[in-house]
Amino acid sequence: MRYCSKCGEAMEDDAVFCENCGKRRGSSEGRGFMAQGEIVQSTRLFTKQQVLFATISMIGGGIMIMMMSGFIPNDPFFNDSRGTFILLGLGSIVMGVAIYILGNRNIDEES
Numbered sequence: 001m002r003y004c005s006k007c008g009e010a011m012e013d014d015a016v017f018c019e020n021c022g023k024r025r026g027s028s029e030g031r032g033f034m035a036q037g038e039i040v041q042s043t044r045l046f047t048k049q050q051v052l053f054a055t056i057s058m059i060g061g062g063i064m065i066m067m068m069s070g071f072i073p074n075d076p077f078f079n080d081s082r083g084t085f086i087l088l089g090l091g092s093i094v095m096g097v098a099i100y101i102l103g104n105r106n107i108d109e110e111s
Contacts, residue, residue: 051103058096065089 002011009020016025046054066089069082 046103046106048104048107051100051107054103055096055100058099059093062089062092062094062096065092 002013002015003009004011004018004021004023006023007018007021009018011018011025017023018025066086069085069089072078072082072085
């Protein structure tokens, strides 16, 4: 019994395509399919869930930081702090968007 390297579904030894995901079987050496118990290493850096979690964390954190700037007292001592919080929040949001774009690009290239 062999297993599809893309979805892990059990395959017949003489199958040409995976019935679950449609991946074509490789050469006669079985490239594209793995034998039971075979270890496969992925070159993918992050999973979709990790990219989504990092994106939500960065954007949510940026919004929270920007909201915190509204609670800084109207005291001349704190005037410069308000702008700093807004810039930190915007930077966090930009980093979240960049993580989402670059992370999904890496995932799409590996698929």
